[in-house]
Amino acid sequence: MMVESASETIRTTPSNQNGVSSQSDVGGGREGGSNGDTNGEISPVDLLHLQQQQALQAARQFLLQQASGLNSPGSNEVKQSPVQVPVSMAMMSPQMITPQQMQQILSPPQLQALLQQQQALMLQQVRHTHARQLGSKQLAFQQQLIQMQQLQQQHILNLQRQGLVPLQPTALTLHSFSAAMCPSDLQQLWKEVSGVQSSEDALKQAEGLDLSTNSSNSTSAFAKAASAHIPLHSLVNGQSHTPKRDRARLFEWISSFTKSDSGDDHVPFYPKGGQPPSSHHEEHASSHPLYGHGECKWPGCEALCEDMGQFIKHLNNEHALDDRSTAQCRVQMQVVQQLEIQLAKESERLQAMMTHLHMRPSEPKAFNQPLNLASSGSLLKRDSDMYPEGLPHPPTSAATPITPLRQGPSVISSSSLHSHSHSHTHGIGPIRRRNSDKYCTPIASELAQNCEFYKNADVRPPFTYASLIRHAILESPDRQLTLNEIYNWFTRKFAYFRRNTATWKNAVRHNLSLHKCFVRVENVKGAVWTVDEVEYQKRRPPKMTGSPTLVKNMISGLGFGSLNASYQAALAESSLSLLNSPSLMTPSAASLNMLHVGHDDVSSTVEQVNSNGSCSPTLSPHQYSHQVHVKEEPTELEDDSRSVSLLAGVTRNLPLPSDERDLEEDLPTEELE
DNA sequence: GCATATATAAACAATT
DNA sequence: AAATTGTTTATATATG
Numbered sequence: 001m002m003v004e005s006a007s008e009t010i011r012t013t014p015s016n017q018n019g020v021s022s023q024s025d026v027g028g029g030r031e032g033g034s035n036g037d038t039n040g041e042i043s044p045v046d047l048l049h050l051q052q053q054q055a056l057q058a059a060r061q062f063l064l065q066q067a068s069g070l071n072s073p074g075s076n077e078v079k080q081s082p083v084q085v086p087v088s089m090a091m092m093s094p095q096m097i098t099p100q101q102m103q104q105i106l107s108p109p110q111l112q113a114l115l116q117q118q119q120a121l122m123l124q125q126v127r128h129t130h131a132r133q134l135g136s137k138q139l140a141f142q143q144q145l146i147q148m149q150q151l152q153q154q155h156i157l158n159l160q161r162q163g164l165v166p167l168q169p170t171a172l173t174l175h176s177f178s179a180a181m182c183p184s185d186l187q188q189l190w191k192e193v194s195g196v197q198s199s200e201d202a203l204k205q206a207e208g209l210d211l212s213t214n215s216s217n218s219t220s221a222f223a224k225a226a227s228a229h230i231p232l233h234s235l236v237n238g239q240s241h242t243p244k245r246d247r248a249r250l251f252e253w254i255s256s257f258t259k260s261d262s263g264d265d266h267v268p269f270y271p272k273g274g275q276p277p278s279s280h281h282e283e284h285a286s287s288h289p290l291y292g293h294g295e296c297k298w299p300g301c302e303a304l305c306e307d308m309g310q311f312i313k314h315l316n317n318e319h320a321l322d323d324r325s326t327a328q329c330r331v332q333m334q335v336v337q338q339l340e341i342q343l344a345k346e347s348e349r350l351q352a353m354m355t356h357l358h359m360r361p362s363e364p365k366a367f368n369q370p371l372n373l374a375s376s377g378s379l380l381k382r383d384s385d386m387y388p389e390g391l392p393h394p395p396t397s398a399a400t401p402i403t404p405l406r407q408g409p410s411v412i413s414s415s416s417l418h419s420h421s422h423s424h425t426h427g428i429g430p431i432r433r434r435n436s437d438k439y440c441t442p443i444a445s446e447l448a449q450n451c452e453f454y455k456n457a458d459v460r461p462p463f464t465y466a467s468l469i470r471h472a473i474l475e476s477p478d479r480q481l482t483l484n485e486i487y488n489w490f491t492r493k494f495a496y497f498r499r500n501t502a503t504w505k506n507a508v509r510h511n512l513s514l515h516k517c518f519v520r521v522e523n524v525k526g527a528v529w530t531v532d533e534v535e536y537q538k539r540r541p542p543k544m545t546g547s548p549t550l551v552k553n554m555i556s557g558l559g560f561g562s563l564n565a566s567y568q569a570a571l572a573e574s575s576l577s578l579l580n581s582p583s584l585m586t587p588s589a590a591s592l593n594m595l596h597v598g599h600d601d602v603s604s605t606v607e608q609v610n611s612n613g614s615c616s617p618t619l620s621p622h623q624y625s626h627q628v629h630v631k632e633e634p635t636e637l638e639d640d641s642r643s644v645s646l647l648a649g650v651t652r653n654l655p656l657p658s659d660e661r662d663l664e665e666d667l668p669t670e671e672l673e
Numbered sequence: 674g675c676a677t678a679t680a681t682a683a684a685c686a687a688t689t
Numbered sequence: 690a691a692a693t694t695g696t697t698t699a700t701a702t703a704t705g
Contacts, residue, residue: 093681245676411685464679483694503681513696520695527694 018437290315299328447471454494461494465504465511465535469518480521480528483509515539 031348235388290296293309296303298319319325447454454461461468472489473481481489486508490497497504512518512529517536520527 466679506682507680509693509695510697511679512694 005365060146195622288315289311292321299332451493454496455492456495458495459638460496466515466517469508469511470531470536473529478528480523480530482526482528483512486512486529 288311289307290298291305291308294304294306295316296305296311300316303314303318306316447635468490473479473484487505490504490508515530517531517539519530521530
């Protein structure tokens with residue numbers, strides 16, 4: 001009987017989420033990208049570049065502003081947010097940035113503000129600087145911008161629906177529709193939320209309970225927006241009724257944060273040791289983050305306070321711990337989270353853009369295609385031997401981002417919040433690494449690099465069940481696992497599988513039975529599953545030949561997790577295999593591999609990072625290690641290797657592409673065994 | 674439209 | 690007897 005029914009209850013939703021519905025394939029236009037924007041010449045690129053920088057700048061400022069207004073709660077958000085998408089956007093080449101991509105990148109409403117700013121700047125530039133040259137292009141750009149806005153709006157809804165965006169406070173969402181936000185707008189928003197409106201409403205909004213946002217599809221976005229608006233106003237009028245339970249939940253929620261702050265290691269905001277109690281802020285005499293220029297800086301509040309004493313009094317009276325304050329705090333946290341995420345993304349993008357421009361200004365295609373396509377071609381040849389899957393890299397890399405540096409242990413979100421959380425704060429350091437890496441990293445590395453991510457974020461891994469199972473088995477010391485061990489591996493490595501149990505377990509069993517490559521071996525104490533590499537390789541040929549579309553999908557998929565997970569998985573999988581294959585090798589072989597890249601370093605570094613956080617020991621170095629590289633095309637390889645290293649943060653040089661290649665070749669043989 | 678690949682669901686059998 | 694583990698069938702989607 002259905003064993004899993006029990007667990008199943010939990011996940012029902014999720015499955016739907018990814019599995020089926022999402023295919024809408026948002027990515028539509030992306031493939032064009034490969035060649036697409038080449039036409040743009042440089043000027044447009046430059047503009048974009050500027051845009052990015054400006055956006056970044058603005059984001060930073062905004063972020064700082066917002067962050068400063070946030071106190072203790074902030075800390076937790078920092079710590080957590082698993083969700084960063086490992087992804088890929090990074091890999092998009094600058095030149096090919098399309099409205100859709102923009103859309104993807106700028107998810108949060110707040111970003112709209114940035115967008116607006118960018119628009120303004122851009123238009124200015126167009127006029128002053130490039131007007132003459134651009135001429136018609138100018139118009140095109142303007143149109144594009146408009147389009148971008150529209151897309152963004154839709155996208156926001158989509159993300160919300162998919163749960164990718166942490167619940168956006170309704171208010172914000174609404175706001176975004178009316179107009180792009182800017183800091184001042186945000187303030188206004190706050191007023192709306194905090195002002196007339198009852199605290200409960202705020203709460204509701206903060207939790208996203210009310211909205212229609214979640215529902216629907218992009219098509220009805222506007223309709224939703226419209227409907228959403230209504231509630232807002234009505235709320236303002238003061239009618240509302242929120243169950244007290246929500247309130248209780250809120251307090252609970254907030255308290256969880258404060259607790260975590262003190263308890264967990266990461267407390268970004270306060271110095272570890274002397275962290276004062278939450279209330280402490282009030283005590284600080286001379287300055288207070290919520291007080292400045294004679295007025296209260298509490299979001300939405302601009303109460304005038306003569307002095308600190310008065311301010312504190314005001315703070316205690318008006319912003320005591322109640323639903324409204326809590327809700328506001330929550331909203332603020334989300335704002336910060338979003339901005340941080342965005343900042344990180346934008347930074348990566350900027351890096352990628354700059355890198356690209358510096359490296360090969362004239363050759364746009366390098367990135368996109370590169371990947372796979374090119375490589376695939378070569379791969380294919382070798383595929384015959386072994387891996388067809390060459391394609392993968394690209395995607396992986398794309399996905400990767402890297403990033404993870406998250407500091408906090410995270411987790412909170414997943415457990416405490418129903419929706420996925422995101423946010424990671426990577427911000428700082430990580431961003432630095434350059435993108436180039438991202439572009440080409442192989443999948444293996446993807447996994448390795450994002451291992452932490454997958455462990456903590458409830459994001460479906462872009463690999464097929466078969467590839468994951470294989471990976472799990474090969475990773476084990478004896479290259480054999482019992483069903484239960486396989487399950488454990490899944491749950492250990494992927495948060496996603498911690499949550500959605502029933503279906504995936506069934507899927508795992510199904511895959512084990514269905515694919516010839518998985519061989520059941522009777523053992524003394526039961527049965528174990530092993531992998532028949534030959535069979536495994538056999539089945540893949542038909543797969544993807546590295547068509548552009550695939551790549552595109554991967555990219556888009558990775559980026560948002562939303563797209564048809566399964567397909568992504570399939571695509572990605574190919575890459576995964578690459579990873580695995582190395583692992584297959586005997587230790588000695590492995591060692592060879594290592595030479596080349598130093599993945600170790602990478603993996604190790606990554607792991608370290610992870611360890612700080614919450615990761616489990618898991619990733620075995622060796623397996624991930626090799627993966628890295630893999631494949632073909634010398635030129636590209638180089639890039640890959642670099643990228644990898646970059647990710648690691650550290651370093652390395654990019655040495656030996658050639659080695660990598662060798663590895664690959666070696667691998668096959670080994671695998672075949 | 675067909676073939677293939679994957680995901681998901683579910684029925685059912687075999688084991689533990 | 691219940692839970693696990695395996696098999697198998699069916700359906701849906703995406704891609705070539």
